Amino acid sequence: MWNPNGTLAIIDRKKNMFKLSQGEYIAVEFVEGAYQKNQYISQIFVYGDSYQSVLIAVVVPDKDVLIPWAKAHNKDTSDFAALCKDPDVRKEILQDMTKTGKEQKLKGFEFVRAIHVESKPFTIEANLMTPTFKLRRVDLKEYYKPVIDSLYESVKETST
Numbered sequence: 001m002w003n004p005n006g007t008l009a010i011i012d013r014k015k016n017m018f019k020l021s022q023g024e025y026i027a028v029e030f031v032e033g034a035y036q037k038n039q040y041i042s043q044i045f046v047y048g049d050s051y052q053s054v055l056i057a058v059v060v061p062d063k064d065v066l067i068p069w070a071k072a073h074n075k076d077t078s079d080f081a082a083l084c085k086d087p088d089v090r091k092e093i094l095q096d097m098t099k100t101g102k103e104q105k106l107k108g109f110e111f112v113r114a115i116h117v118e119s120k121p122f123t124i125e126a127n128l129m130t131p132t133f134k135l136r137r138v139d140l141k142e143y144y145k146p147v148i149d150s151l152y153e154s155v156k157e158t159s160t
Helices: 028-035 063-072 080-085 087-103 137-143 145-159
Strands: 017-019 025-027 041-047 055-061 112-117
Touching: 025 028, 028 041, 028 087, 041 137, 055 063, 055 087, 055 145, 063 080, 063 087, 080 087, 087 112, 112 145, 137 145
Parallel strands: 055 112
Antiparallel strands: 017 025, 041 055
């Protein structure tokens, strides 16, 4: 973007890296790529910032994997949005993500500590992805701000 004074401002993707509060740098696309190998994950948005010590994520599950798991665990699969809000579903996906993180040899600070399971995929129309199907991090952060805040609150509660 060109500024009024004639200088150039880079809005996004200058570096898809950020620093956590303890000083560790996170290469977020690497972490997302590792978790993308998880059977339950169709899409994932990993978030962290310099005021927090852990990563959180918004996960869009793969219906073809989640629904058979839910049926095997006597969950109602008629409403996918309601299924995604089920605490047991969130717990199962997070546990499996932890296993995937270990298999992919993520470092301790690269592990996601809390997730929100989203029933609707990230789309170009919702302005959450670019036409080349890359995540629009700034827009995702804004769209999921209340979710991000509540995930960090839940992480604080469990660690104290």
